[in-house]
Amino acid sequence: DLSTTIAGVKLPNLLLNASGVNCRFENELQQLVESKSxxxxxxxxTLNSREGNPEPRYAPLAGSIGSINSMGLPNQGYEYYLNYAKNFDYNNTAGKPLFISLAGLSLAENKTMCEAFRDANLPCVLEVNFSCPNxxxxxxxxxDMEAMEQALQVLDPIIGRPFGIKLPPYFDIAHFDQxxxxxxxxxxxxxVTCINSVGNGLAIDLDSETALIKPKDGFGGLGGLLVLPTALANVNAFYRRLKPGKQVIGCGGVTSGKEVFLHILAGxxxxxxxxxxxxxxxxxxxxxxxxxxxLMTAKGYKSVEEFRGKVKTL
Ligand code: DHB
Structure with missing residues (x-):
């Protein structure tokens, strides 16, 4: 049984897309609906639609170790996704719930978008993204811990029901604590969803001596296998620190069932x-x-609850 419950909604299995991938347009979202996610x-x-940064703005890294991107928040504007959420079949045969990612360019933008979703009173779940690096x-x-707390003081009462936050990776124990x-x-x-991309890496092609992506002199967020240990650390750090009832969604470095198992072990x-x-x-x-x-069968596990958060330490 791979089902799980997040923010009061049941997922028939615990996998979903990371926000940003295959989810800008309705046809892409429909592919996700039809997939086994x-x-x-x-x-x-964002409040208004955006074209995003100039291309190329995503590139896989050689050796399948990951990717770099500096998309620059290309999106159709929140009303497009609000409309999608209004028309979504919440009684779909797959039993899939819908999550909506919001990444206002300012607190005022986030406020307006959260008010609109609150007023629509839909069964979708909000993930407020505090971690776009591009x-x-x-x-x-x-x-910015102060800005994050101030934002939550404004947004939490507006949303008025269970929601989540997309976090950047942290690299210092004091930051996990704070x-x-x-x-x-x-x-x-x-x-909390841990982690967004590891911000502002630089990938360079050896032959052409050129950055792989165009925006920001080649700087962009790193994802894929190379971020797996950072992702697992962030998942586990928050799993250990958050009050009972709060959950962690893992993101980062999943290429196969093995990495999903490790994310669950981390919490x-x-x-x-x-x-x-x-x-x-x-x-x-x-x-x-x-x-x-x-993998679970080989290890003798029947459900994910049997090993969630149970990573052993030496
Ligand atoms: C983009 C990248 C992110 O990592 C994110 O969280 C939001 C937006 C982007 O560049 O589009």
Missing amino acids: GSLITKSA VPGKPQVGY AAAIFNKFDNVVF ASAVEIGTQLMEEGTGVFERVQKELVE
Whole structure:
């Protein structure tokens, strides 16, 4: 049984896309609905639609170790995703719930979008993204603890029901402590998604001596296998620190059932797939699920609860 419950909604299995991948347009979202994913989440929305940064703005890294991107929040504007959420078949045969990602360029933008979703009173779940690293001049809110707490003080009462936050990776124990202490003050914050891309890497092609992507002199967020240990650390750090009732969604470095198993061991209640979905397409969900079940069977586990968060330490 790979089902899980997040923010009061049941997912038939714990896999979904990482926001940003295959989820900007309705046809892409429909592919996710038709896939074997357990849920789907929309592209991070801003108040107004955006074209994003110049191309090329995504590239896989040589040796299948991951990817780099600086998309720059191309999206259709929140009203498009609100409309999608209004028309979504919440009684679909797959039983998939819908998550909506919001990434306002300012607190005022986030406020307006959250008010609109509150007023629509839909059964979709919000994931507020405090961790886009790719918009020039807009530092990640997730790296400014004061700004993050202030944002939550404004947004939590507006949303008024269980929601989650997409976090950047942290690299210092003091930051895990500070961030978790903030989230523990807000009862509606019932999950955090760890991690967004490892921000502002630089990938260079050896032959041409050229950056792989065009925006920001080649700087972009890193994803894929190379971020797996960072992702697992962040999942486990928050799993250990968050109050009971709060959950962690794992994201980062999943290419097969093995990495999903590791995310669950670290404490993940659901697991998102980004780079591998980008590279492989929506068939990834069926393959990874099969691999996870085979691994669990080989290890003698019947349900994910039996090993969630049970990573052993020396
Ligand atoms: C983008 C990248 C992110 O990592 C994110 O969280 C939101 C948006 C982007 O570049 O589009």
